[in-house]
Amino acid sequence: MFKGFGRVVAVVVVAAGLGAAGAQAQDRMVEGEMAGEAVKYRVNVMRATGAHMGAIAAILQGKVENKGDLAAHGASLDGLAGMFDDLFPKGTGEPASRLRPAFFEDAEQVAGIIEALKAASGKLAAAAAAGDMAGVGQNLGAMGQQCGACHKQYRAPQS
């Protein structure tokens, strides 16, 4: 188990390194049809993330008996969280999206939210791999806080 944990830590460290490159990718620009596709892609990744979190919550609450799936959900979530650095290219704040324009002015604050999200998903994945249910629950909550922080500030109400 210790060996497995080491591998997870290594993955988290590598992911953190990639995060820096990803933050630069956030600066790219999309236009026209590509902007619409980028918004759809963003929503798909968000929904996938929410779906894994919901599945984990059901396992932790004992509503389902699929504990054996926890490690895979954790690894999936960590992979998904790593995508957030490049989910908001410039040009995707048009009326077709609920992304508030202020998002692009608050780069530092946004980066902080995404860093915290990735830190929590990394810890969640490690806890899930180690069968540490309390650790999974704690970091699920920590992830949820970052989802909420961004939605509250940068997601416009449904029109």
Ligand code: HEC
């Ligand atoms: C950095 C900002 C940010 C973070 C972090 C974030 N979201 Fe989002 N989320 C958004 C925005 C903006 C939208 C609206 C998408 C659009 O219209 O472009 C959205 C949309 C969604 C949707 C789609 C709902 C709909 O509009 O149909 C889901 C589901 C969702 N987020 C779940 C999550 C979950 C779960 C997390 C945490 C793991 C999360 N989000 C983290 C900004 C964020």
